[in-house]
Amino acid sequence: MEAGLIPSFDLKRNYARIEGEIMDAVERVLSSQCFIMGPEVSEFEREAALYLETPRTVACASGTDALSLALMALDLGPGDEVVTTPFSFFATAGCIARLGARPVFADVEPGTYNVSMERVLDVLTPRTKAVIPVHLFGQLCGLEEITPELTRRGIPIIEDCAQSFGAHRMHEGRIMRSGSWGRFGCFSFFPTKNLGAYGDAGMICCKELGDSERISRLRVHGAAETYIHGELGINSRLDAIQAAILRVRLRHVETWIEERREAARRYDLMFAERGIQDVVTPPVEDAGNRHTYHQYVIRAKDRDALQSSLSNRGIVTRVYYPMALHVQPCMKFAGYKMGDMPVTERLTEEVLALPMFPEILPEEQERVVSAISDFYRG
Ligand SMILES: Cc1ncc(COP(=O)(O)O)c(C=O)c1O
Known part of the structure; x- marks a missing residue:
């Protein structure tokens, strides 16, 4: 349990x-x-x-x-x-x-999502x-x-x-x-x-x-x-x-941003140790950037099945964003169709935001990464 x-x-x-x-x-x-x-x-x-x-x-x-x-x-x-x-x-x-x-x-860009x-x-x-x-x-x-x-x-x-x-x-x-x-x-x-x-x-x-x-x-x-x-x-x-x-x-936001960055480094390390790079791509911090990790978003194979499996183990994740803006029903007038933005469209099927907040505990992150690793490696 x-x-x-x-x-x-x-x-x-x-x-x-x-x-x-x-x-x-x-x-x-x-x-x-x-x-x-x-x-x-x-x-x-x-x-x-x-x-x-x-x-x-x-x-x-x-x-x-x-x-x-x-x-x-x-x-x-x-x-x-x-x-x-x-x-x-x-x-x-x-x-x-x-x-x-x-x-x-x-x-x-597929790496930074920007x-x-x-x-x-x-x-x-x-x-x-x-x-x-x-x-x-x-x-x-x-x-x-x-x-x-x-x-x-x-x-x-x-x-x-x-x-x-x-x-x-x-x-x-x-x-x-x-x-x-x-x-x-x-x-x-x-x-x-x-x-x-x-x-x-x-x-x-x-x-x-x-x-x-x-x-x-x-x-x-x-x-x-x-x-x-x-x-x-x-x-x-x-x-x-x-x-x-x-x-x-x-007055506290700097401390909280540093805590988020710490948590992101821990996720990075945990993923590197698991050796699941073939199925999970952690987020990229572009050279020179101070990423503030509002979200820690991975790209994952079989994302929806992974998300359900995590949910069954009490881990809440989110998909930002499941539908691209150019294909939103109310944006039809802009003249786009599926296929016009291939990188974005692929991301909408692969991205998964993992639990991320300044107070997250290393033990909780360990549980998240173990559960992801178990999903792929059984
Ligand atoms: C990228 C982006 N733009 C705009 C907004 C809109 O902000 P608000 O929800 O405060 O209206 C949000 C917020 O949720 C956002 O994430």
Whole structure:
């Protein structure tokens, strides 16, 4: 009989480490009776900007809104195209389509699962209004490869950093921090993210003052002053309670990222010791990258059968993502079909996210890897 369930993530263990600090922060907001925006939100924006080494941040209600607001600030609309990856959470492409533009997909790299920089350049057209690379699972794309050409053509980069808070990449002595390379960097603070709120929350990093000012207006219905609406915006204000919680969690996020990296190294070693490379491919950390392991995603032969077998042994795993974006039913209008993105399509059948969170125990990881090894070797 095996020990208890191993969850894919465990927010309760994390909360137990910081409960007192969180309660103090929530109490502070309740005492102030200031619930929407206000000083907690502006302090969080300031502290997050310092951590991310970015000049400006604008907090908002979710990662989805962060992407939408960045695209609205570019006046995206019908007739425009935005190049992105077909291997991401739906919001990445959904935000483009929602504004009436067409998502144009570029296939991904099989090693990092990130969009191929070469293919991005291949699909640019005079209608390309922006490129949205997603730093998937916590590892940055090699944006230095496409930046000169995009700059030459005047096409801005909107980084989808929903999964890559705290990630960075060294290139020729320059450090690229998640969210601070492109014109916009969009973050999600969904509770399970490396920096998560206790509800929905998001943020946009901006290089230019004009952009941060415009986005600050767009998030409050396009109002520059109360009740005067210069343009159409949305309601994407951040709650003070979420900001206060994020401020507490921001103070710990470095430790948690290091713990995730430690756990990833342990998985790597355990897999190397089992000798099952013919059936399981662990994730690749690209040279120069600080992967933050929002997810530890392997590629596995007979993935669905493996997942059921792990589930029978009390190990919870997830499939990110079982259906590519270019073949989602609501994306038909974009004009893609099965077969157009072969690398992504193969990944949707092979990827499996193993349990990964800062507090995961080496014994639990050992159980996960043993169970995987038993599945293949019996
Ligand atoms: C890559 C990616 N983009 C965008 C989002 C949207 O963020 P949110 O759920 O905060 O709206 C997510 C989050 O789940 C994501 O993983």
